[in-house]
Amino acid sequence: MSAAASSTESVSAQKIAGYGVATVAAVLVLYPVFYLLQAALDVGDPQTRPPTAYGLDNFEALLNYPQIMLNTLSVSFAATLMALVIGFIMAWILTRTNVPGRLVFEQLMAVPYYLTPLLGALAWSMLGSPESGFLNQFWRALGGSGHVIDINTPYGIAWVMALFEGSVAFVMIGAVMKSMDPALEEASQVIGASRLRTMLRVTLPLVIPGVLGAAIFVFAEMLGSFAVALVLGTPNRYYVITTAIYQLIQQYPPRIQVAAAMGTSLFAVMFVMLFIYRRIVTAGSYVTITGKAFRPRVADVGRLRHLLFCVCVLYLVVSVVLPIATLLYASVQKIAVAFPAADNFTLDNFRAAMSMNAAGSALTNSLILAFATATIGIALMGLLAWLIYRSRLPGAGLIEYVVMFPQAVPRLVFAFGMMWAWLAFPIPIYGTLWLLLIAYLTVFLPLGVRTIAGVMLQVDKSLDECAQMCGASWMFRMRTISIPLLVPGLVAAWLLLFIASVRELGASILLMGPHSKVITPSIVESWFGTASELTATLALIQTFVVAAAVAVLVVVTRRVSTHVVN
Amino acid sequence: MAPKPHIEVENLEVSFGAVPAVRGVSFTVTHGEQLTLLGPSGCGKTTTLRAIAGLEKPVAGEIRIDGAPIYSAARNINVPAEKRGLSMVFQSYAIWPHMSVFDNVAYGLRVRREEAAAIRNKVIQALALVQMQAFADRRASQLSGGQQQRVALARAFVFQPSVLLFDEPLSNLDAKLRADMRIELRDLQHRLGITSIYVTHDLEEALAMSDHIVVMRDGLVEQTGTPDDIYRLPRSAFVADFIGSANLVHGRNRRDLATHGLLALETPGGQVIYGNAYGRSAGDELTVSVRTVHLQISPQRPAGERNVWPARVEKTVFQGDFTQVHILWGDQRLIARCAALDPLPAGQEVFISVDPKRVVLLGA
Amino acid sequence: MAHNKHGHITRRALLKAGVALPLVGIAAPNVLSQPLSKSPSTVLDFQTNADVAKAEQEGQLVFYCHENEAGTAGIMQGFNKDFPKIKTSYVRAQTGALYSKILAERQAGRFDVDVLQLSDLAPAFDFQKKGGYEHYESPESGAYKQDNLSTPKGYFFWTGVDPAGIAYNAEKVTGSDAPKGWKDILDPRWKGKISCKISASGLQFVQWYMLRKLYGDGFWQEFAKLQPHAFDSRVQLFDRLSKGDDTITAIGEYPAYILFKSRGAKVEFVAPADGLVATPLVVGAVNKAPHPEVAKLFVDWAMSKRGQAWYQTNPNLYYASVRTDAPPMPTGVSLTQFKLLYPQDWDDYSKQSATFLKEWNGMLGL
Secondary structure, eight states: OOOOOOTTSOOOHHHHHHHHHHHHHHHHHHHHHHHHHHHHTBOSOTTSSSOSOBOSHHHHHGGGOHHHHHHHHHHHHHHHHHHHHHHHHHHHHHHHBOOTTHHHHHHHTTHHHHHOHHHHHHHHHHHHOTTTOHHHHHHHHTTOOSOSOOTTSHHHHHHHHHHHHTHHHHHHHHHHHHTSOHHHHHHHHHHTOOHHHHIIIIIHHHHHHHHHHHHHHHHHHHHTOOHHIIIIIGGGTOOOHHHHHHHHHHSSSOOHHHHHHHHHHHHHHHHHHHHHHHHHHHSSOOTTOOSSOOOOOOBOOTTHHHHHHHHHHHHHIIIIIHHHHHHHHHHTBSSOOSSOOGGGBOSHHHHHHHHSHIIIIIHHHHHHHHHHHHHHHHHHHHHHHHHHHTOOOTTHHHHHHHHHGGGGSOHHHHHHHHHHHHHTOSSOOTTSHHHHHHHHHHHTHHHHHHHHHHHHHHSOHHHHHHHHHTTOOHHHHIIIIIHHHHHHHHHHHHHHHHHHHHTOOTTHHHHOOTTOOOHHHHHHHHHHHSOHHHHHHHHHHHHHHHHHHHHHHHHHHHHHHHHHOO | OOOOEEEEEEEEEEEETTEEEEEEEEEEEETTOEEEEEOSTTSSHHHHHHHHHTSSOOSEEEEEETTEEEEETTTTEEOOGGGSOEEEEOTTOOOOTTSBHHHHHHHHHHHTTOOHHHHHHHHHHHHHHTTOGGGTTSBGGGSOHHHHHHHHHHHHHTTOOSEEEEESTTTTSOHHHHHHHHHHHHHHHHHHTOEEEEEESOHHHHHHHOSEEEEEETTEEEEEEOHHHHHHSOSSHHHHHHSSOEEEEEEEEOGGGOBTTBEEEEOTTSOEEEEBOTTOOOOSEEEEEEEGGGOEEESSOOSOSSSEEEEEEEEEEEOSSEEEEEEEETTEEEEEEEESOSOOOTTOEEEEEOOGGGEEEOOO | OOOOTTHHHHHHHHHHHTOOOSOOOOOOOOTTTOSSOOOOEEETTEEEOSOHHHHHHHOEEEEEEOSOHHHHHHHHHHHHHHOTTSEEEEEEOOHHHHHHHHHHHHHTTOOOOSEEEESOHHHHHHHHHTTOBOOOOOGGGGGSOGGGBOSSTTSOEEEEEEEEEEEEETTTSOGGGSOOSGGGGGOGGGTTTEEEEOTTOHHHHHHHHHHHHHHOTHHHHHHHTTOOEEESOHHHHHHHHHHTSSSEEEEEEHHHHHHHHHTTOOEEEEOOTTOEEEEEEEEEEBTTOSSHHHHHHHHHHHHSHHHHHHHHHOTTTOOBOOOTTOOOOTTSOOGGGSOEEOOSOHHHHHHTHHHHHHHHHHHTTO
16 A cells, blocks of 8 residues: 555645554653663673673573563463462353352452552561461461461462462463353253363363463563562572572672673563463464353352352452551551560551652552553554554554563563663753653553554444544544543553553663652562551552542542543 | 536555555546446445545645646655545544534534634534434433434535545445335435545445446456446456346357347357347357346246247255246346245256347456 | 861851861862862861852752762751752662663763772772762861772762671570671571672672672682671671571671660671771762762761761661761770771772672672
């Protein structure tokens, strides 16, 4: 197709908006990656920039840390396995059985994700430390010796990772199960196969490609996990690549080049994994996934319902109730123990917390930043989604690639590139909220564009074409047709971005400055430099404030989205 | 003197990437007429329509409206869809769910910044024409399929476009509604006098509504003409069989038997059939088409010397309004459609005959 | 105690201000080195060469500090209480990380810091050499020995001293098991149960340097065999100690011991006979500061009796003051009662930095 504008075609607003936003996205994504690679290949004097010499020495230096690589792989593998098992069981229970309260549970499955892995790690650290952990104290009180659980081991780390970062496995496997054509199972049963046999011979093989895809995706995510390994692994000198990078940067003098080399190798592995994932997803071996929406067959499991209900409740207890209760319990004690004496209770921690940076300015900053990220985000990502999936402008495929790129880079590594890149930037945004805003917009590109695209594609393009035939220009159509129809979806995306922004850790922790503290990294800083009771208090205050803010927003936006479409 | 054409399509080619969908299509539409693009799915009719609308970009050819090009590959012209001044009714109706019926219809007028009072009048009038004025304030998403179709129609003509494009507008309706809407649409089009290009795969629709039909296959035009012409004088085997059902008979040209302006064809089985060339060139090997409804069956030998043969009934299939009779004629099987007959037992010896005027020579 | 040669002028200035100070020998501003020849003004109960009105106009203090969160916030609280018009904000990171951060920023042309506090003299020397400190001689310098000030004066000063011995969990370690001297921390029974600080900690560097000097190079090799857990702040160390996550810490800071004991933690402190390792905590105004008058004001405040009292009594700080007229610590113990182990040759000490970092990081697996 000829891309040349004809003499009667004006340079349309479409092209300006489209290519403008594409350029912005490309700069946001590629600028830090370039600096990351430059630092990784820099073998000259670390203090001088730009680099004086290039080479592969930093990658050779990685060979000195085989343990770290091994740790990363093994803990990610274990976490993925656990997440898949939990995800599969929960997906099965909630989509294929008639357990009571299905819909409520499905919504609640996302709560651990919102609580953030950091909170989960802090809470489980208090629950499962071999000496001071509450569970172990209970164990000893019951007469046991030693400890029943040691959360500071690789398995402990994997467990917490699976609980708090593994809900994506549930979502993906659930989606696969929901989109299966029930007729396939019914055919098996009609022939006379038992339910169990049907499940093993028909359902399982059909679901396996989807599960495999989820496995690869989850594994890639786990490779980039940071918070849990930081809280649970670092004290025991157990490092994974992300925490090692963080430590190397914090050292004096900081070993930027080795850190960059580590980050690059992690990024390379994630990239390959996601590449394989995309191949599997688009390979077409997915015969069960059609465009049609099926009503999945819900099996009546009879008395088993109650057992399964208990399983669901148990999951929520372990991942939500127990952690929050633990933190609450710790926050009201001077020195947190499982069986405190009466004089151990105090509200001092709350008093102290209120005076700290973390509570006041960090909360405010986070909320403001989240607001800005969500608002600017949906405009930017909305335009990008339109550009990639709806416009006919050439080069759209390339832009999709660029936009999805941050998925392959662990947040911490990306932030490292950003820190390195923007430090030398002439405009002084380093250390300000602006830099965090840019970072958030960049790392959330895949999430935002994917969500909005999903909504956008549901709107039939003939609605827009018809408006064209009525004579409406692109801007008029956007204003009167596209945007009003997208509003409910845009609102959902806004909320998603808001929440993602508030819980962000990996990118923020390297880019915070004195005037731009944000919540989750300040809880981490607090953990480094404060008593654990105070940290627990801070974590609780911040979680509740954010939950309240989100609740308010949900209520407000619900009214907006019901007004638009019936 | 031929009336000045309203829309001219010349050597239009449209491709999707490497796949050609329209491979060189030409036709003209005169003012006030309805031209239908007819063909099986995948023939490129919808793509052609969308190219005229401006929703697809062709790779070659020219499209002119009243002589002025709106698309020209040679002159590098491509007027955007919203500036072409055409209007379109979509297969899925494309009713905007977030607006009322009134707002849906008023959209085109609002784009043209007409005054509120004028808009109100025009919308009410348009809705009245499609008998939907009572629904003006309803939410558009609460309407049934047929009602949405009418609203889509009112929306399309309310701003008095000079051309209306229809993309299989009735295919989502049930058969009875379709039949009724067909007539309504035709009446409306006549009343408004708007030039229309209509796309359908439904033969009955095309024959009932069109002034001219363009039969398309595989991205090319098979035949253009009035419904009558196309029905009576199909040019190719494809058209013959697509437009109504036809029997195709091949054979040798028996010029020595030609008489009275008729040509004679001898089948490999030895039967001789007389037919009309209708101006087409006759080679040594001929193919003629005999419509199934024109093949007569009688138990006794009918009067007339030409085109009468004995034959045997193989089976009959009752189809309600007509009966389909499968006949063995020499070593060839023919199909005849007759109004409901007394049942003919299989194996019965009968006579079949056909008026030579109804035996049409097909082009190469 | 340095007697001021210009005492004559000073006393008149004091009488003019009408403040009766019990101390004699407050250092008068060295007229020759001050860019503006003005005499110090008195604000609250201390002397300052800063323009207080201008400082309040500047309205903000940006403080980079090595202390833990509560400690840094505590320092800021103290200053803000005395100067409510000046808003405070801080960045805290352990000394090594803090220093590399400020260096990186300055190299990139970002000058956002007013005052810097470090827990290690080596980076302070380095920063002075690089011209990072603002040269400002505080009128309060007279109350400090030359040993506790920069050479030449006016770049940084010792705002306090952080002494550390050994501390252990009293429930897990009893009687004869309790350590008495530094060599006792090498006992193999502490394997996996002993904690120390990370390499970015200034105090840890001092301990490494001093104990190496005392007991030879093999000391820390033995220590490494115990696979110690390393942490950023003393709060973390004592947090774990009090809960039993660690049994003993090799670097138990006295201020933290006081704090946790007051909360009811079952921890005990051991002051080895060879002495407590101690690092100076150094404060200095930073060059090209965004709020230069505030920076100067803060230095004066920190050096003053008032500021020092705050540093000494705030439970999150409990610093031992080196001001010549400072009272004893809140526990009644005076700094002079401790035998302190400081490096004598700060040059040699600084040069060992790279060796320490390599060895310590290697011990911790990085």
